[in-house]
Amino acid sequence: MTYELEKIKTLWDIPKEEHLVGGHSLCAGCTAATIVRHLLKVAGKNTIVVNATGCVEVSTTSFPYTAWRVPWLHVAFENAGAVASGVESAINALKIKGEIPVEKEINVIAIAGDGGSFDIGFQALSGLMERGHKVMFVIYDNEAYMNTGIQRSGATPFAAWTTTTPVTRRIRGEWRNKKDMFDIAIAHGIDYVATANPAYPVDMDSKFQKGLSKDGPSLVHVIMPCTTGWRFEPKYGITIAKLATETAVWVNMEYDVGNFSVTVPVKKRKHVREYLKLQGRYSHLSETEIELIQEQIDRKVEEINKRAGKEVIGPLEA
Amino acid sequence: MVLGLETKKSELKPLSTNKAVAEAAKDSNVDVVAAYPITPQTTVVERLAELIGEGELDAEIIHVESEHSALSAVIGASAMGARTFTATSSQGLALMHEILHIASGLRLPIVMSVAARALSAPISIFNDHSDIMNQRDTGWIIIFTSSAQEAYDTIIQAYKIAENSNVLLPVMVAYDGYVMSHTIEPVEVLGKKVAEEYIPKKVSWNRLDPDRPITIGTITSPDYYYEFKYAQAKALESSLQHILEADSEFKKKYGRGYGAVEGYMMEDAEIAVLGTSSYFSNLKYAVDELRKKGVKAGAIKLRVYRPFPREQLYELIKGLRALGVIDRSISYGMTPSGPIALDLMSTYRYKNIPPIQSFVAGIGQRRMLIEDFVRIYEILERRASSNSINEETLFYGVKGIDI
Numbered sequence: 001m002t003y004e005l006e007k008i009k010t011l012w013d014i015p016k017e018e019h020l021v022g023g024h025s026l027c028a029g030c031t032a033a034t035i036v037r038h039l040l041k042v043a044g045k046n047t048i049v050v051n052a053t054g055c056v057e058v059s060t061t062s063f064p065y066t067a068w069r070v071p072w073l074h075v076a077f078e079n080a081g082a083v084a085s086g087v088e089s090a091i092n093a094l095k096i097k098g099e100i101p102v103e104k105e106i107n108v109i110a111i112a113g114d115g116g117s118f119d120i121g122f123q124a125l126s127g128l129m130e131r132g133h134k135v136m137f138v139i140y141d142n143e144a145y146m147n148t149g150i151q152r153s154g155a156t157p158f159a160a161w162t163t164t165t166p167v168t169r170r171i172r173g174e175w176r177n178k179k180d181m182f183d184i185a186i187a188h189g190i191d192y193v194a195t196a197n198p199a200y201p202v203d204m205d206s207k208f209q210k211g212l213s214k215d216g217p218s219l220v221h222v223i224m225p226c227t228t229g230w231r232f233e234p235k236y237g238i239t240i241a242k243l244a245t246e247t248a249v250w251v252n253m254e255y256d257v258g259n260f261s262v263t264v265p266v267k268k269r270k271h272v273r274e275y276l277k278l279q280g281r282y283s284h285l286s287e288t289e290i291e292l293i294q295e296q297i298d299r300k301v302e303e304i305n306k307r308a309g310k311e312v313i314g315p316l317e318a
Numbered sequence: 319m320v321l322g323l324e325t326k327k328s329e330l331k332p333l334s335t336n337k338a339v340a341e342a343a344k345d346s347n348v349d350v351v352a353a354y355p356i357t358p359q360t361t362v363v364e365r366l367a368e369l370i371g372e373g374e375l376d377a378e379i380i381h382v383e384s385e386h387s388a389l390s391a392v393i394g395a396s397a398m399g400a401r402t403f404t405a406t407s408s409q410g411l412a413l414m415h416e417i418l419h420i421a422s423g424l425r426l427p428i429v430m431s432v433a434a435r436a437l438s439a440p441i442s443i444f445n446d447h448s449d450i451m452n453q454r455d456t457g458w459i460i461i462f463t464s465s466a467q468e469a470y471d472t473i474i475q476a477y478k479i480a481e482n483s484n485v486l487l488p489v490m491v492a493y494d495g496y497v498m499s500h501t502i503e504p505v506e507v508l509g510k511k512v513a514e515e516y517i518p519k520k521v522s523w524n525r526l527d528p529d530r531p532i533t534i535g536t537i538t539s540p541d542y543y544y545e546f547k548y549a550q551a552k553a554l555e556s557s558l559q560h561i562l563e564a565d566s567e568f569k570k571k572y573g574r575g576y577g578a579v580e581g582y583m584m585e586d587a588e589i590a591v592l593g594t595s596s597y598f599s600n601l602k603y604a605v606d607e608l609r610k611k612g613v614k615a616g617a618i619k620l621r622v623y624r625p626f627p628r629e630q631l632y633e634l635i636k637g638l639r640a641l642g643v644i645d646r647s648i649s650y651g652m653t654p655s656g657p658i659a660l661d662l663m664s665t666y667r668y669k670n671i672p673p674i675q676s677f678v679a680g681i682g683q684r685r686m687l688i689e690d691f692v693r694i695y696e697i698l699e700r701r702a703s704s705n706s707i708n709e710e711t712l713f714y715g716v717k718g719i720d721i
Contacts, residue, residue, distance in 0.1 A: 082387035083390045
């Protein structure tokens with residue numbers, strides 16, 4: 001363990017210290033700031049952050065200002081995994097050589113968006129996980145290239161409008177499914193992989209805590225509703241995040257040294273329409289298309305329940 | 319061994335230049351190595367892995383999945399305060415291109431060896447300088463070395479230069495792929511004492527430290543970016559004096575120094591040819607041949623390429639009747655087509671210099687024997703005598719093209 005925190009079980013257990021401070025220029029209602037703020041609360045001050053190019057990077061470090069109270073390094077878009085590997089290896093080498101006290105525990109966290117992890121950052125992320133560096137990789141997934149203005153990525157879900165999957169005569173939003181990062185990470189043989197949601201901060205923060213406690217790589221993949229890209233009013237970010245889990249569009253789960261579990265079970269699911277209707281990126285969908293998406297979710301829920309060995313995600317509400 | 323040196327005691331080893339640079343990284347007591355295999359650089363990392371495995375070097379080795387990640391990883395490690403080393407060639411250096419700019423922009427003292435090799439397509443694993451020349455504007459200090467000994471010494475000097483708080487720039491130490499990378503020469507190695515005597519560790523750059531958090535690699539607006547870049551340009555320009563100081567101190571301690579440029583038989587030379595890396599040795603043999611025939615020929619080695627040693631080189635060329643410059647890469651669509659010839663013609667535009675004949679040779683390691691270098695001198699002499707030197711590059715050694 002790299003910090004003396006009690007296990008986070010309630011909101012009251014979340015540390016009060018802030019290491020990402022106000023004054024940054026992320027959009028009003030951006031849930032990335034919520035995620036990173038919580039991440040740093042859990043990680044504490046003995047933490048080094050490596051940030052891939054993206055919304056969080058450009059909006060928190062506008063020279064000569066910075067929103068970071070922990071050491072922070074940005075190099076490029078596609079290499080957060082490699083840079084974090086270098087930071088971690090340097091800590092090990094400098095400890096061996098007595099330049100850094102052996103007992104000093106320093107967390108190394110890589111933060112990237114879906115572009116910097118699913119797509120351009122995939123190779124470096126894969127290398128990091130395969131080599132076993134003690135780094136926690138946190139993905140804030142807003143399901144498209146939001147920093148450059150809403151272009152589709154490998155994380156864009158089926159049917160979502162983006163500026164490169166426009167709703168036009170021949171194209172009706174994204175026509176492919178989202179890449180499965182959870183199982184890709186598990187396939188690397190790492191100890192801890194989780195999905196999380198800022199609408200469930202206790203669950204999310206305890207996952208950050210677990211990830212940091214591992215002796216090797218861990219990956220926490222967090223859904224991040226984006227007000228500008230998903231086309232909703234800034235006040236609805238957390239509402240939409242909550243609906244994502246209530247409809248089982250997003251399942252909060254974890255893989256911990258071989259054990260799979262759904263950490264936020266859902267007794268009765270809401271219809272996916274509840275989630276879609278609040279977002280402009282889905283406003284073109286017909287009833288038939290919405291039902292098609294619902295069917296996809298039903299199939300996914302069946303698979304997850306099978307994997308969990310019991311019904312952790314319940315049936316649709318009547 | 320030279321007598322009267324401050325420090326003595328060293329050992330002679332048979333080493334290829336690849337093995338010599340690995341030995342130099344070991345003797346520099348590096349903390350983190352990250353590299354990806356590419357021909358003809360590969361034995362550098364193999365040797366370093368052995369040295370770490372045998373306990374001769376305490377360092378972390380990162381088996382990265384690409385050269386892009388190799389440089390990214392050493393940036394991370396360097397930002398953490400570690401002394402870092404990487405090595406590459408050709409496509410690997412090209413793949414690093416984006417990150418080369420970031421390493422220099424972040425002012426990190428990374429040292430990299432490059433076994434120079436041609437670029438695709440078509441693919442060639444053999445030597446030329448296309449890889450290096452494509453990176454000349456990345457803000458790195460670039461030094462060409464001409465022997466395994468010089469490469470060994472220069473890697474050690476490179477840490478002295480890079481970590482100098484007046485410099486803080488990454489250094490690329492280049493040598494010819496295969497011709498040098500795989501040729502075994504006697505090398506006097508200094509052992510690990512050199513790290514304590516000549517390059518003691520002191521983190522002179524901004525580093526990541528939880529007790530003193532700083533933000534590295536920020537975004538800048540048009541109000542700030544320019545000053546960063548101006549400071550970087552000035553730092554590279556003024557690094558030449560520190561490169562020369564490091565070389566003098568090395569010479570004082572260990573008896574070997576190289577300068578920014580080197581001349582051979584230049585005192586009374588009327589014509590001379592400039593080359594880099596292993597070509598300088600061949601040029602020297604050619605000069606000896608020509609001198610026997612009564613031609614007052616000389617040879618020039620350009621060792622420090624960036625920053626460009628403008629004044630030092632001028633001293634060597636100013637009195638010549640004609641100068642030939644051999645480039646081993648092509649600046650496509652430009653006349654002259656040789657990057658170094660182009661550098662000379664532009665940097666001395668307002669000075670009184672001899673006519674410069676640009677040659678391109680050795681592309682993809684097209685064979686160049688001593689007699690070919692002699693021929694280059696003869697072509698230069700002929701053109702100088704007939705006043706027919708112009709800015710057109712002569713492509714020496716292309717089949718079916720006679721010059």
